[in-house]
Amino acid sequence: MRIALRCLPGYADHLPQPRLARTALPDWLRTMPAEAAAPLLSDAPVRTVKQCPPFIDAMQGGILFPLAADLAVAGGALSWDWNLPPHARARPSRAPVGVHLPEQATGFPGLERPGQFIVKFTNFWTVELPEGWSMLFVHPVNRLDLPFRTVSGLVDCDAWRDGAVHFPAVWSDPDFEGTLPAGTPVAQGFPVPRDALELEIGEMAPDRLADHLDVQDALQAEPGLYRKRYRGGAKS
Template sequence: MSTPKITARCHPALEPLLPKPVPARRALPDWLREMPSEAPSEVLEGAMVRTVKHCPPFLDALGLGVMIPLACDLHFDKGAVSWDWEVPALPDTLISRAPVGVHVPEQATGAPWQLAVNSVLKFMNFWTLEVPSGWSLLFTHPMNREDLPFRTLSGVVDCDLFRDGYVHFPALWSARDFTGTLPAGTPVAQVIPVQAEAMGLEVGVMDTAQVSANRAVQEELGTETGVYRKRYRR
């Protein structure tokens, strides 16, 4: 089964106001572009080592699926949040006019989460998302984005059925003393299509041919640069 197309739609009155979802590969962070390709290693007595900028699995995760952006600028001052966003009244829909909401802390009772503020922030999403029959969507924190002052919680929604509703994004605010602006367009959730039917699992041991093939791959990886990227990556 080929990877499905994700269709995103918004209310027509909001279209001029909203940053649009984009393929995640077009929303790579600035720090990735700016980081060096190599750096001296203190552990290796100054020898140069390649950084994660050379790691295809790391880069592929950053660029997987679709990124949902923050609807408008959010201003934070030690846990208090405000915004200035002129959203028109929409009498034909029940969508929130606020870009964020909250979950009260009791809703996280028993979960091993450290809440930096006395609530769980919820980024409001103004886009419906549809996928073909048999597919679901995994919503998760933008991959490898520890630079963001929040962590979006992960969830899976059957958006082949729930195609006319909004999926919002609860997030743990991780920076208690953060003061500043989280700008419109900041990625708040990465959306990845997954097959609705669970994949099976078989666990076993390698046969003689598989042991030999495994050894050959390890030797390649240890002696040649870029083997995975050149031979084992689509």
């Protein structure tokens, strides 16, 4: 699938670029051990999520959209020092982050902790998808280490190819202080088709029950079964 990402003329050298998520896994995942001792099992080794293909595949899917500039956080205030030049024709915000009024999140559960507030990360890249496709924007998958939680949104990026998509987020860690560097992922985008969904719900037929039981037995006998035999939709 071809996805076109465009910024304003003259801005490409000033902006960190979106990246395929598979090329930008976090350092903590790279350094995570494959196994760890479990005290509840008398320190027997257990496999960590580093060996869980669905966990990893979700983090590798889609596109990561970056924070545009270094963002300093101190005393509950956000600041930046970034010399993005004014554009001769367009009039975009040159701030890497803005705010939403708290009233805009009235009734939104999960904002009860003192010091939480709503920000909006500025996205300087338009997104163009093939006809019939939308993009689901979510918080970077499994990135609980980030001090914010990006709010999900679904955008018809085949038609909205020339419009901006910015990323509202809850600043969920009021105690965080430090600098989020430019390029920190602030949203992850997954292209999804707009085909109508249909559900077929019922009990397993006898042959499918037999297959189900075979899979359960194989999971016990062969660690990593999903990765070895079923990942990617192929069955042995």
